[in-house]
Amino acid sequence: xxxxxxxxxxxxxxxxxxxxxxxxxxxxxVRAGEFVGLVGPTGCGKSTLLNVITGLAHPSAGLVEIFGRxxxxxxxxxxxxxxxxxxxxxxxxxxxxxxxxxxxGMKPRQARDRARPWLERVGLxxxxxxxxxxxxxxxxxxxxxxxxxxxxxPIVLMDxxxxxxxxxxxxxxxxxxxxLWQAQGMAVLFITHDxxxxxxxxxxxxxxxxxxxxxxxxxxxxELARPRDVTEVVLTEQYRRIYGEIWNVLxxxxxxxxxxxD
Amino acid sequence: MRVRISVRLTRYAVLxxxxxxxxxxxxxxxxxxxxxxxxxSIVAQVAEWAATPRIYGDLAITLTETALGFVAxxxxxxxxxxxxxxxxxxxxxxxxxxxxxxAIPRIVLAPIFALWFGLGLASKVAIVVTLVFFxxxxxxxxxxxxxxxxxxxxxxxxxxxxxLLLRHVYLPSAAQWILSSLRASIGFAVxxxxxGEYLGSAAGIxxxxxxxxxxxxxxxxxxxxxxxxxxVLLLDAGISVVERRVIVWRPQQEHGGR
Numbered sequence: 001x002x003x004x005x006x007x008x009x010x011x012x013x014x015x016x017x018x019x020x021x022x023x024x025x026x027x028x029x030v031r032a033g034e035f036v037g038l039v040g041p042t043g044c045g046k047s048t049l050l051n052v053i054t055g056l057a058h059p060s061a062g063l064v065e066i067f068g069r070x071x072x073x074x075x076x077x078x079x080x081x082x083x084x085x086x087x088x089x090x091x092x093x094x095x096x097x098x099x100x101x102x103x104x105g106m107k108p109r110q111a112r113d114r115a116r117p118w119l120e121r122v123g124l125x126x127x128x129x130x131x132x133x134x135x136x137x138x139x140x141x142x143x144x145x146x147x148x149x150x151x152x153x154p155i156v157l158m159d160x161x162x163x164x165x166x167x168x169x170x171x172x173x174x175x176x177x178x179x180l181w182q183a184q185g186m187a188v189l190f191i192t193h194d195x196x197x198x199x200x201x202x203x204x205x206x207x208x209x210x211x212x213x214x215x216x217x218x219x220x221x222x223e224l225a226r227p228r229d230v231t232e233v234v235l236t237e238q239y240r241r242i243y244g245e246i247w248n249v250l251x252x253x254x255x256x257x258x259x260x261x262d
Numbered sequence: 263m264r265v266r267i268s269v270r271l272t273r274y275a276v277l278x279x280x281x282x283x284x285x286x287x288x289x290x291x292x293x294x295x296x297x298x299x300x301x302x303s304i305v306a307q308v309a310e311w312a313a314t315p316r317i318y319g320d321l322a323i324t325l326t327e328t329a330l331g332f333v334a335x336x337x338x339x340x341x342x343x344x345x346x347x348x349x350x351x352x353x354x355x356x357x358x359x360x361x362x363x364x365a366i367p368r369i370v371l372a373p374i375f376a377l378w379f380g381l382g383l384a385s386k387v388a389i390v391v392t393l394v395f396f397x398x399x400x401x402x403x404x405x406x407x408x409x410x411x412x413x414x415x416x417x418x419x420x421x422x423x424x425x426l427l428l429r430h431v432y433l434p435s436a437a438q439w440i441l442s443s444l445r446a447s448i449g450f451a452v453x454x455x456x457x458g459e460y461l462g463s464a465a466g467i468x469x470x471x472x473x474x475x476x477x478x479x480x481x482x483x484x485x486x487x488x489x490x491x492x493x494v495l496l497l498d499a500g501i502s503v504v505e506r507r508v509i510v511w512r513p514q515q516e517h518g519g520r
Contacts, residue, residue, distance in 0.1 A: 054419070076421070086416020090434040090511040099430065103422040131511040147420070 005068030007032045007077075007155050007187035008053055013062035015048050021213040022048040026062065028206060028216055032154065035181060035188045037198030037222075039250060040208025041257030046191045050157045053189070054078055066155070079153035079186075081161045085144040087132040093139075094119060094128040097146045104151070118146040121183075122176065138169040142176065149184060156181075158190045162197070174201060174230040182227060195250060199242055200230040207249050210257035217253070220246050299481040307485035321493065323466040327383060327455040328497070331390020332447065336398040338391070340440060343402025344432065353403070360399070368392045368454070372461050386458035386466070393450040401443035405436025438512065441505045448497050456490065467493070 006029040014024035023045035030036045038046055051057035052064060055074035064071040087096045097118050101111035119125045122142040132140060141162065148156065162170045178201060181188055192198050198205045204221045208214045222242055224233050233239055281301045287293040288300040295303075311317040346353035372389050379385035409432060417431045459468025467490050474482025 080419045082412065082416065082419075084412045086410075086412045086414075086419075088413060088417070088430065088434070089410075090437075090509075091430075092511075099417070099422075100420040102430070103417070103420050103426050133511070144416075151420070 005065070006030060007034070007067060008189060009063075009065040009068075010049070010052070011063040011065070013049070013052060013059045013064060015045070015052060015057060016060040022211065023208075023214045024061075025215045030155075030187045030189055032067075032187050033185045035190065035201060035203045037202035037205045038189060038191045038208065039193065039195055039198045039205060039246075040214060041210045041250075041254045042193070043257060044208040044211040044214035044253070046208060046214075047159055050080070050159055050189070050191060053155075053157060054080055075155075077153060078155045078157055079148035079151060081144060081148050081156070081158045083160045083163055085132075085140045087140060087143055087147070089132050092129050092131060093124055093135065093143050096132070096143055097150055100147060100151045115146070115150060118150050121180070122146045136169075137165050138173060141165065141169075141173050145173075145177065145180065149180060149186075152184070152186075154186055156186050156188045158188065160192055163193070170197075171231050177201070178226075178228060178230070195243065195246060196234060197230075199224075199239065199246070200228060200233050205246055207246060207253070210253045210260065218246075218249050297480055299484055303481050304484045304488060307481050308488055311485065311489070317470070317489065320466050320470050321489070323383075324452070324455050324459065324468070324493070327386040327458070327466065328390060328448075328451045330383075331387040331454060332394050332451040334387065335391040335394030335451070336440075336444065336447065339395045339398025339400075339443075340402045340436075342395075343399045343436070344406060344428070346399075347403045347406025347436070348428075348432070360396075364396050369457055372458050375458070376462050381462045381464065386455050386463070389458045390451045390454040393454040394447040397443045397447040397450065398440065401439040402436050405439030406432050408439065409435045438509055441501075441508060444501050444504075445498065448501055449494060452490070452494050452497070 008028070008030040010026050010028045013026040015022045026049065028036075028038075028049075038049070040046055048057060052059050053066075053071075053075060055071055066075055066077050088099065091099065094112055094115055095108075098108065098111035098115035101114055102108055106114075116125070116128070119128055122145055124139060124142050124146070127135060127139060132143070135143065144161075162173050165173060174197065190198070190201060195205075199222055202222050204219055206219045207217045209217050220242065224236070224238060224242075284293075284298070285301050288295040288298060346356060368389065371392060372385070375385040375388045379388055413435075414431060417427060422431065455466065456468035456471075459466035460472045461468075463469045467486055471483055471486035471490075474480075474486060
């Protein structure tokens, strides 16, 4: 039973803040181990949806199920990576990565032993004793990834995690994320503005309509071979076809969103 | 480097120039050495004290009062600051009371404390506590409120709760505020101890100054002040060392630490 159930299933979810409807009629399912990209224009309520899945916000209507169970309270199956990294400035890289385990009640020494292989996995072994202000933007992202993944969450939510990075570093981090995802096999719901990022990373891409009252308009499977290199996969004919297909839908929503803002 | 040396040299020049003019003024009779004793006689007085054990006993008393009051006041202030920083309800309830207490000039409490706690150590410690407490309190409160919301949210997403959240997120965040308050409070602490001694006691630097004043010994008063100045400078240097030890994670502004 649990095997068949989706990692995340939203059914008819709506979120209202007073008179303002952020999202409505949201039906999204993410299978265990699946990588789903969520794209949409600014203000379509993408981040609101993530907050609903973490249990930080409550849906005004509809059902949130995590591995077949109705979500009550906060969701302990998710790791959540924000746009800005939340590394503790007063902890070294090693301690930052170990922090999740320490918060879980593990002894610091034991937690550090568990964190070391993770530093190696994200290529930060040589920077274990640095403080966040001594790390580059990409290194901080790596540390934040390890900090989240060390708790082995079966579900990972990411809210434009790489948008503040320069293009080259962003591509590096995307490849890094794919590598870790394939090793760990968690379900990922990845929010982005960037259609290219959504396609190159995901198994399928969900397009949201312009807000307010944003809702998923369509879901496109991305059948590009894995493992992928995000900088090379964009050169294929297949990628361009998928991009064109999705952009046809997304374009109108982006225009509508701009029209509303002017 | 060159700038630092010339700053230092200019500093000495200013100091020596001012003392020189003062000395010259006193010797030529332009200023009355009875009220403004010659720097040379002040130095001589300090040197004479330094050669006798008595002054060290007084210093030890003042240091004890300062240290006890400083530690107790800071601890109390930090605890209250943490509590009110984390509890909006408590902080709203207590805000007017804290403002009212803070508005009282604490030095005026010295005679009351002398009445309550006697002329010994306890009354001086009490004055120091009231002076230091509010500095530590306001800074801790601000530091807790000042926690970076992204860092806090992330720690909560990593499921940090209660005591662990306090220890790994709130306290380190408040630490830089608390430490900068220590720097300011150490001056207050010494002031409190010395004023307490000055108003009524049998020992301490404040007592030395009060005695000198009682016998119209201006040299003694100024020498007491000089000793006090050196004392505070040493304490301040001590705080700097502590600060550098505790906040190792902060980017270094000086010397371009990268």
